[in-house]
Amino acid sequence: MKKYFLLGSFAIITLFLSSCKTSQEVVNKKEPNTEKSSKKNQKFKPYSEVITDEAITDDGLFKTHQIDEEYFYEIPQELLEKDMLWVTRIAQIPNNLGGGYLNAGSKTNQQVVSWERFQDKVLLKVKSYDEVALDESAAINNSVKVNNYEPIMYAFDIKTFNADSTAVVIDVSKFLSSDVPSISGLNSRLRSQYKVRNLDSSRSFINSVKSFPKNIEVKQDFTFNAAQPPSNGSVGSISLQVNQSMILLPENPMQPRLYDPRVGFFTVGQIDYSSKELKADEKRYIRRWRLEPKDPEAYARGELVEPVKPIVYYLDPGTPENLKKYIKQGIEDWQKPFETAGFKNAIIAKDAPSKEEDPEFSPEDIRYSVVRYVASTTRNAVGPSVSDPRSGEIIESDIIWYHNHLRSYRNRYLLETGAANPNARTLDTDSEEIGEMMRQVIAHEVGHALGFPHNMAASYAYDVEDYRNGDFTQKNGIAASLMDYARYNYIAQPGDENIRFVRQMGPYDHYATNWGYRVIPNANTPEAETETLNSWIMEKAGDPKYKFGRQSSRFDPQSQTEAIGNDPIKASTYGIKNLKYVAKNLPQWTSQQTDNYDDLQELYGEMLGVWSRYVGHVVTNVGGVNEDLKKPTQAGTVYSTVDKKTQKESVQWIKENVFDTPEWLIDRNIVKNISPDAYFERLRSVQVRHLNNLLSFDRIGRLINAETTETDYYSALNLMDDVQSAIFTNAKVDVYKRNLQRAYVERLEYLMNEDSRFSNYNKDQSDVQALVRGELKSLQSTLRTKRNRAGNKVNRYHYEDLLARIDLIVNPR
Incomplete structure (x- = not known):
């Protein structure tokens, strides 16, 4: 009472x-x-007994304190239960970790967290916005919460409070020096692959903890004991540096924009249980920066208006002076597409301030996006970004440029354009031309950081013959979008004049930027925008310059990486004709200039890769299916099979350019100066790669599927017959042909016996085994005849070996 x-x-x-x-x-x-x-x-202990005079304090989002090897977070009460984005990246990486698919800057996890008080503890809880009730007043909101209970990543004892009890202090030392799975640099696959046993605490430590106004950055140096490390095997361990970023998310999320697959954007997804649909409604939002006009009324009238907060990229202080101009140009090339979206000076490049100008500036501060120049032998550039999973708002991004990447572009420039472009026939490419290449690569990576994925259909927008027209290429470049993987004009032939060989911004880039970034007045919900957004797409529907092609559509000859032109057969024919010219002159352009064979060896290896790419573009025609993303209100179907004539011509082209030994690739002036052996093995490996690709489960499955939808189709049997005929013709049977014939029999054995669980059909109950068995039986008869007529002992032994192999396949013991 x-x-x-x-x-x-x-x-x-x-x-x-x-x-x-x-x-x-x-x-x-x-x-x-x-x-x-x-x-x-x-x-609790008094504050002064926990945070002593020896503490090194850094003030920011939280105050962080370091006392010897211990670290403390002083968390303001007002930031408890606030959404924060936790991003885990590999900051420094050992050689060959992940087999080349990981690099410094690779993100290993991203999650939303919140710090919450529970009795005498602070809990670090992992939150999810994958499943939500966007209408918080809906009754189902409670069900979403109780059926998506938030896991606790870690629990911390409260050590003390600050003087006025407005902040709680916890010790994060053990947490940040432990192997916590959800923020680890090594996922379960890598741990299994390299047989990782445990974290070696004696060789692991917290490198640094830095607090900024909106984020906290932690660097950890970790060493894991491993039985089979990817490099330095004698050490028996894997060492890497991991960067943990914790970022305060905006109090008021940006209004999302609903994704439409007909326009390419990276996305975030949610399942909305409060939807009025008769199911959980999956919604995807595009990832984009928050651009809002300073003068909304002028913007609504169609005037160019500056954004309230422009996108600013700072150049790494370590950037070589001679490259800064091109990096800035690459960043600010996006100003024109943003003008199409109604914004002036929307994206700006700046030099990083000096210590005197701004002593607090740091590339790790989430307020600053930076183009980082990395002194590394890695040949790559990446454009990662951090976005709010609630809305898709891009908060920050760092473009990463690795020092040796320009070497890749020099080599590709020489190999792909050297026949038609005298300026490319050198190892010392002109600095302005190298700068132009760098400018376009930076612009491409900035495009990723703005939310744009690769658009692999953009290079299919132009006719192959247009690439030989100087006026056309100077105006249009080599693809309708900079976001395609179309780097060089490999189609132009010797004698063609005024050709542009390097990619540039295209009309699709303006179109997609307008679609994603233009503010639609008076549309106060994502749903209110959809009618206008759809109308913009329909205005361009049917025009190939504005088509988006997914990189994942590997069955679609219209959306291929590294391809240019709308006819793979014609484009690759031009490309190989140029490569033959380059191969003949490669020693003159390399070893005869340097007086050593290092560059010749490097470029010869890369030339095989270029040839292989050209071949792969034609292979995609076989069993090819064109994907044209559209709504039901648009005419035509989404998927259409490549016509029979084109598929048959493609197999004939592969016979002539791959299965018939490409002797021009075995130039004695090259191979006898770069390796003592294995010339035949290099060529064999590329030939077999395309043979196996041609006779893949998925490709055969699409050909079988065509029987159910087409009246005149190229069948799986047609492919089997044509490939066998191409490989076992009466042409000269040499070491290369023998290798290929053995590989063919091995591939049929694979199709007969291997598990096809990753294809889209049941192999054992399909036509595949019947077709393979029939082809092997037919081949047996052919080989007996060839064995009896063999002109030399090696070929006779070869045919006998093939017959024995086939017998084991069709009559397993």
Whole structure:
């Protein structure tokens, strides 16, 4: 009863205070709560005994304190239960970790977290916005919460409170120096692959903890004991540096824009249980920066308006002076597409401020996006970004440029354009031309950081013959989008004049930027925007310059990486004709200039890769299916099979350019100066790669599927017959042909016996085994005849070996 009386008295006092309006009285009203908290906190150590005079303190989002090897977070009470984005990246990486698919800067995990007080502990909880009730008033909102209970990543004992109890102090030393799975640099696959046993605590430590106004950055140096490390095997361990970024998310999320697959954007996804649909409604939002016009009225009138907050990229202080101009140009090339979207000066490049200009500037501060120049032998550039999973708002990005990447572009420039482009026939490419290449690569990576994925259909928009037209290429470049993987014009032939060989921004880039970034006045919900967004797509429907092609559509000859032109057969024919010219002159352009064979060896190896890419573009025609993303209101179907004539011509082209030994690739002036052996093995490996690709489960499955939808189709049997004929013709049978014939029999054995669980059909109950068995039986008859007519002992032994192999396949013992 006494407790009840006191609460009642407090309520009366509160009512009295609430009738007074001065700010001082509002402050006084809070004092009893602070005093009460102070009394409650008396069981904890005094602040000064935990955070001693020896502490090195960094003020920011949280105050962080370092005392010897211990680290403490001082978390303001007002930031408890606030959404924060936790991003884990590999900062420094050992050689060959992940087999080349990981690099410094690779993100290993991204999750939303919040710090929450529970009794005498602070819990670090992992939150998810994958499943939500966007209408928080809906009754189902409670069900979403109780059926998506948030896991606790870690629990910390409260060590103390600050003087006025507005912040709680925890020790994060053990947490940040432990192998916590959800923020580890090594996932379960890598641990299994390299047989990782455990974290070696004696060789692991916290490198640094830095606090900035909106984020906290932690670097950890970890060493794991491993039985089979990817490099330095004698050490028996894997060492890497991991960067943990914790970022305060905006209090008010940006209004999302609903994704439409007909326009290419990276996305975030949610399942909305409060939808009025008769199911959980999956929604995808595009990832984009928050651009808002300073003058909304002028913007609505169609005037160019500056954004409230432009996108600014700072150049790494370590960037070579001679390259800064091109990096800045690559960044600001996106100003024109943003003008199409109504924004002026929307994206700006700046030099990083000096210590004197801004002593607090740091590339790790989430407020700054940076083009980082990395001194590394890696040949790559990447454009990662961090986005709010609630809305898709891009918060920050760092473009990463690796020093040796320009060497890749020099080599590709020489190999792919050297026949038609005299300027490319050198190892010392002109600095302005190298700068132009770098400019376009930076612009491409910035495009990723703006939310744009690769658009592999953009290079299919132009006719093959247009690439030989100087006026056309100078105006249009080599693809309708910079976001395609179309690097060089490999189609132009010797004698063609005024040709542009390097990619550039295209019309699709303007179109996609407008679609994703233009503010639609008075559309206050994502759903209110959809009619306008759809109308913009329909205005361009049917025009190949504005088509988006997914990189994942590996069955689609219209959306191929590294391809240019709308006819793979014609484009690859031009490309190989140029490569033959380059191969003949490669020693003159390399070893005869340097007086060593290092560059010749490097470029010869890369030339095989270029040839292989050209071949792969034609292979995709076989069993090819064109994908044209569209809504049901648009005419035509989404998927259409490549016509029979084109498929048959493609197999004939592969016979002539791959299965018939490409002797021009075995130039004695090259191979006898770069390796003592294995010339035949290099060529064999590429030939077999395309043979196996041609006779893949998925490709055969699409050909079988065509029987169900087409009246005149290229069948799986047609492919089997044509490939066998191409490989076992009466042409000269040499070491290369023998290798290929053995590989063919091995591939049929694979199709007969291997598990096809990753294809889209049941192999054992399909036509595949019957077709393979029939082809092997037919081949047996052919081989007996060839064995009896063999002109030399090696070929006779070869045919006998093939017959024995086939017998084991069709009659397993």
